[in-house]
Amino acid sequence: MQRQALYKVERIAAEDLPVIPVFDGELWYEYNDAHFTGWPTKQNMWMNPAPYTFQAAAIIMDHLKPVS
Numbered sequence: 001m002q003r004q005a006l007y008k009v010e011r012i013a014a015e016d017l018p019v020i021p022v023f024d025g026e027l028w029y030e031y032n033d034a035h036f037t038g039w040p041t042k043q044n045m046w047m048n049p050a051p052y053t054f055q056a057a058a059i060i061m062d063h064l065k066p067v068s
Contacts, residue, residue: 033067036067038060038063038065
């Protein structure tokens with residue numbers, strides 16, 4: 001029953017609501033440097049760490065070093 005109601009809302013949104021892009025090409029990610037260093041930062045953006053760049057995760061993990 002709940003699923004059917006959501007399908008109705010989804011259809012209304014898809015057919016009747018205008019789409020206005022608010023952001024274009026934003027680079028969003030987060031990290032915690034409590035245990036590892038070497039993350040791309042605003043001052044040193046050596047790699048695009050956004051989740052949609054799935055290959056970047058492996059490269060970034062290869063550059064991380066434990067905090068001493």
